Amino acid sequence: MVESESFGEKMVLKSIVRELKDLRDGMGSISRRSSDGNLNSIRRGRSYIAPEGSTTSSSVIICQSRWAYIPPELLVNIIQRVEGSETSWPARRDVVACASVCKSWRAITKELVRTPEQCGLLSFPISLKQPGPRDAPIQCFIRRERPIGTYRLYLGLSPALSGDTSKLLLAARKIRKATSTDFLISLVGxxxxxxxxxYVGKLRSNFLGTKFTIYDNQPPCDPAIQSNCKLQQKIFPKQVTPNIPAGNYSVATLSYELNVFRTRGPRRMQCTMHSIPISAVQEEGTAPTPTEFTKFCDEQFCTVPVSKGKKPLIGFSSNSLAEPLESILSTRDPLVLKNKAPRWHEQLQCWCLNFKGRVTVASVKNFQLVVSAEPSQNISVAEQEKVILQFGKIGKDIFTMDYRYPLSAFQAFAICLSSFDTKPACE
Incomplete structure (x- = not known):
């Protein structure tokens, strides 16, 4: 009797999910016919979620769905069962489909779905901006398309093992300029x-390809910065900071050591994550975790530019408002990552690192990043030896990328993109 009841429940859940998929596909065809051209609307075969407050024709049809009137108690039980049973892509799309039904389904789904730090799963696009899990890394791979200068990040062990279950997370397009190189990062390819x-951000290099800056399309998830931005919006609503591009917030800087004569071995790199404090890797430390895509500050006058590759400064129109934030950032040391030094293998006559089977081809691009801390920062030896990000080659134009807390998928992908740029002065 119990088995028949559980079988009946599974059949009901499958029928609900099947109808949700049909509803999602129908909304995708409607969004393509809409005249506003909103690219955030739900498309056929892609896991997009329409933003709250949108006025597209598809959102009207969602609100009229019969599934919008399910009692909250039953709705919570349904979404809990779907979220608990679907633990990998492409089945994870069912969870996203539940959040696409209407506002009530969306709110409950967002409450039940945990962050990657807590569950180790990627569900919504905002998960790409949230820190990875603490216990085990999230394993991904990057496919490079040389003719068009595009790099695609997929969720999965490798193309051979993933097959159709791989999920496109992010894509980047390389654009060469006279004095720099930009990697534009997007949710679609x-x-x-x-x-x-x-568009979620970009990576910009200098002329030599030795220094890089990671730009985010939204402000850092820092309560002090957000409260200061709100205060300035009230006091100076019409003032504009000149010579600052809108939607670019500097969150990290990377530097490669010069090695013109090639006497220092493999590449040496250092990443300064200005948006992540060093306390995040301490015991009971926390890293900034955004909950939604939102531009809390006005793009016209609230940015976080970097001065000479050192400490970030807040670009405000009023110096009196900038001083409190500068004092806050000066007392909060940023997280600094450095590449793990390889060892020289006498028999193979090459530099080696233990990638635990995730890297199979020798390449100058291969690296592992660990925490670089001073003795006064009270970081344990175990935390300093833990690999936060590793990147390496496994085939022609195929690379693996494994990241963990406190880095996000977006930050890890941007760091790995820096390895693809030409560096004649570093190797």
């Missing part, structure tokens, strides 16, 4: 325009 809702 076809559109990299900054005016599109799928």
């Amino acid at each position: 076809e559109d990299f325009t900054k005016t599109n809702g799928t």
Whole structure:
């Protein structure tokens, strides 16, 4: 009797999920016919979620769905069962489909789905901006497309093992300029325009390819910065900071040591994560975790530029408002990562690192990042030896990327993109 009841419950859940998929596909065809051209609307075969407050024709049809009137108690039970049973892609799309039904389904699903730090799973696009799990890394791979200068990040062990279960997370397009190189990062692999809702940030290098800056499309998830931005919006609503590009917030800087004569061995790199404090890797420390894509500050006058590659400064129109934030950031040391030094193998006559089977091809691009801390910062030896990010080659134009807390998928992907740029002065 119990087995028949559980079988009946599974059949009901499958029928609900099947109808949700049909509803999602129907909304995708409607969104393509809408005249507003909103690229954040739900498309066929892609896990997009329409933003709250949108006025597209598809959102009207969602609210009229019969599933919008399910009692909250039953709705919580349904979403809990779907979320608990679907632990990997592409089945994870069912969880996203539940959040696409209407506002009530969306709110409950967002409450039940935990962050990658807590569950080790990626569900919504905002998960790519949240820190990874603490216990085990999230394993991904990058596919490089040389002719068009595109790099795609997929969720999975490798293309051979993942097959159709791999999920496209992020994509980047390389754009060469006269004095620098930009890697534009997007949620989709076809559109990299900054005016599109799928743009999430970029990586910019200097002329020699020895220094890089990671820009985010939204402000750092820091309560002090957000409260200061709100205060300035009330006091100076019309003032504008000149010469600052809108939607670019510097969150990290990378530097490669010069090695013109090639006497220092493999590449040496250092990453300063200005948006993550060093206390995040301490015991009971926490890293900033955004909960939604939102631009809390006004893009016209609230940015976090970097001065000479050292400490970030807040670019405000009023010096009196900037002083409190500068004092806060000066007392909060940023997280600094450095590449783990390889050892020289006498028999193989090459530099080696233990990638635990995740890297199979020798390459100058291979690296592992660990925490670089001073004795006064009270970071344990175990935390300093833990690999936060590792990147390496496994085939022609195929690379693995494994990241963990406190880095996010977006930050880890941007760091790995720096390895693809030409560095004649570093190797």
